[in-house]
Amino acid sequence: MSKAKPATRPTVPHFSSGPCAKRPGWTPESLKDAALGRSHRAKIGKAKLKLAIDLTREVLGVPADYRIGIVPASDTGAVEMALWSLLGPRPVTAIAWESFGDGWVTDIVKQLKLKDVTKLTAGYGDLPDLSKVDQASDVVFTWNGTTSGVRVPNADWIKADRDGLTICDATSAAFAQPLDWSKLDVVTFSWQKALGGEAAHGMLILSPRAVARLESYTPPWPLPKIFRMTKGGKLIEGIFVGETINTPSMLCVEDYLDALNWAKSVGGLKALIGRADANTKVLAEWVAKTPWAEFLAKDPAIRSNTSVCLKVVDPAITALSDDGQAAFAKALVAAVEKEGAGYDLGHYRDAPAGLRIWCGATVEAKDVEILTQWLDWAFAEAKAALAKAA
Structure with missing residues (x-):
């Protein structure tokens, strides 16, 4: 049975999980003071890069003795810098419950070829048993699983007196979820996530313990220039005051x-x-009043408040093959997008079929509420089309 189309559309129908919606009221005029055509090494360029670091510290509440650097290649570049520069002297515990966390496991085992690695994994919608983490090992994990809608509820499972380092990919958690800095030695994120910035720039935050590792340990493998954070056994401090390793976009900085x-x-x-x-x-x-939709993460304590993942649980749809369920989800998303009522809502390619809706701070609650009306309409349309095809 078809439903009437909703009467209104979201003011900003952007719900992508990266690049994410711009902040409310954003226009290109916001970038009028960008230092375009100027060197990032000029006084104006260095000042803006240093200001970006200082404001990051202020907004996130990063401790004064932690270093903050702007690095190449988005969050991926920041994580890779940490993995290739810091891992090796201790056993590693690699934790994964979705695509990106699984990617870091692959890099650690197959690219770095580390042998003493414990893998703690869980399927989409769940968390591994974090009580099994060896506190003497270096721990690599994502705070928020962008492709599964599952986050760690807190850092209570990390000991304050741990021996190893904690390396945390926080790209869809920073600016939306509280991070316990005392439990984190490396934190990474990218501009295009929770604040809706532009792509290609990563942030790397190091605790004093991480700096001590960098200055006391030399990896046995070659390090490309864009990964190098030390010279002569000492941290290159310039990286952490705005003297970037490679050329940043001053438009993106603005x-x-x-x-x-x-x-x-x-x-x-x-x-x-x-x-x-x-x-x-x-x-x-x-979701509580919608019979056809459920959260991918069953436990409310571990549900993301940014990359919210939903699954379709209507019996007529769950009876379909995996390909059929994916096709249905794609049809539902396409119907909403065709109406200009919501963009980039589909599940991540490796995740279970369903929806992924960005709910970070740059999105307005009223727009989310209007989107749900369109989801109900699109579900009815897609299900009617499926019945007709049958």
């Missing part, structure tokens, strides 16, 4: 500064987390 200033204007980290929680609450209330 956009990140705009996003950080917006974050401050709405109330800082607490307000950003509150906005993401409010967006996710809208979806949770809709």
Whole structure:
């Protein structure tokens, strides 16, 4: 049975999990002060890069003795720098419950070829048993599983007196979820996630313990120039005051500064987390009254408030093959996108069929609520089309 189309559309129908929606009210005019055509090594360029680092520290509440660097190749580049520069002297515990975490496991085992590696894994929608983490090992994990909608609920499972380093990919958690800095030695994220910045730039945050490892350990493998953070056994401090390893886009830097200033204007980290929680609450209330949709993560304590993943549980759809369920989800998403009511809602290619809706702080709760009306309409349309085809 068909449903009437909703009367309104989201003001900003952008729900991609990366690059994510720009901050409310953003226009290209926001970038008018960008240092275009200027060297990033000129006084103006270095000042803007240093300001980006300082504002990052202020908004996220990063401890004063942690280093913050702008690095190449987005979050991936930042994680790879950490893996290739720090791992090796201790056993490694690699934790994965979705695509990106699994990718770090592959790099550790197949590319770095480390032998003493314990893999803790879980399927989409679940977390591994974190009590099994060896605190004497170096631990590599994602704080928020972008492709599964599952996050660690806290850092209680990490000991304050641990012997190993913790390397945390926080790219869809930073600016939306509280990070326990005392438990984290390396934190990475990218500009295009929770603040809706532009792509290709990563952030690498190092604790004093991580710096001590860098200055006392030389990996047995070659390190490309863009991975090198030490010279003569000492940290290259310039990286962490804005002297980037390679040339950054000053247009993207200006956009990140705009996003950080917006974050401050709405109330800082607490307000950003509150906005993401409010967006996710809208979806949770809709799921509670919607018989055909459920969260991929069953336990509310581990559900993401940014990359929210849903599955279709209508019996007529779950009876289909995996390919059939994926085709149905694709048809549902296409119907919404065709109407201009919501873009980039589909599940990640390696994840179970369903929806993935970004609910980070740059999204408005009212737009999420309107989107749910279109999802109900699109589900009815896709199911009717399926019945007709049968």
